[in-house]
Amino acid sequence: xxxxxxxxxxxxxxxxxxxTIGRAVAQKLGFALLDSDHEIERQQGKTVADxxxxxxxxxFRVMEREFILNGHPAQRTVVACGGGLVVQxxxxxxxxxxxxxxxxxxxxxxxxxxxxxxxxxxxxNVEDPEQRVRTLYAQREPxxxxxxxxxxxxxxxxxxxxxxxxxxxxxxxGDFARAKR
Numbered sequence: 460x461x462x463x464x465x466x467x468x469x470x471x472x473x474x475x476x477x478x479t480i481g482r483a484v485a486q487k488l489g490f491a492l493l494d495s496d497h498e499i500e501r502q503q504g505k506t507v508a509d510x511x512x513x514x515x516x517x518x519f520r521v522m523e524r525e526f527i528l529n530g531h532p533a534q535r536t537v538v539a540c541g542g543g544l545v546v547q548x549x550x551x552x553x554x555x556x557x558x559x560x561x562x563x564x565x566x567x568x569x570x571x572x573x574x575x576x577x578x579x580x581x582x583x584n585v586e587d588p589e590q591r592v593r594t595l596y597a598q599r600e601p602x603x604x605x606x607x608x609x610x611x612x613x614x615x616x617x618x619x620x621x622x623x624x625x626x627x628x629x630x631x632x633g634d635f636a637r638a639k640r
Contacts (some may be wrong), residue, residue: 464636466559467484467536470561474565476563477494477539478593478622498531502568509545523550560606560607561627562606562608562610564622567592
């Protein structure tokens with residue numbers, strides 16, 4: 460495999476900028492951008508919130524796993540992963556076997572501001588969304604910190620973050636491609 464073709468998987472908590480940064484990086488690399496949540500919505504013909512409501516979170520997690528295993532191109536793709544995807548047992552190893560993983564990170568305060576007005580996030584459709592964010596963040600943070608290069612997105616211009624992600628991808632894509640030969 461050529462290093463220039465290695466997929467990039469952006470992981471991290473909701474509201475850290477995975478889709479936004481993914482779009483900028485994919486454009487610069489000439490890669491396709493796929494958002495796992497959006498692709499699942501397209502395949503299922505309903506929103507993630509509806510999937511959670513009608514089928515439950517475990518069913519959605521199965522759909523996420525299937526998307527990562529079989530639902531996207533093996534090369535030249537930036538995948539913005541749903542916030543809970545990488546915390547599923549075994550999924551980080553699956554991602555690391557498919558390409559470069561970069562974790563976008565933001566402070567709790569930034570995440571609360573970024574997610575406050577969004578009703579499309581089923582995990583925040585609770586009485587106390589702030590407490591829910593704090594609880595999920597505490598549960599997931601140790602896993603995110605094991606997920607490749609961690610890049611902070613707080614109070615940084617989009618292009619700076621995208622450039623940092625691309626530097627991490629270029630460095631790790633070479634190692635990934637050599638390991639796959």
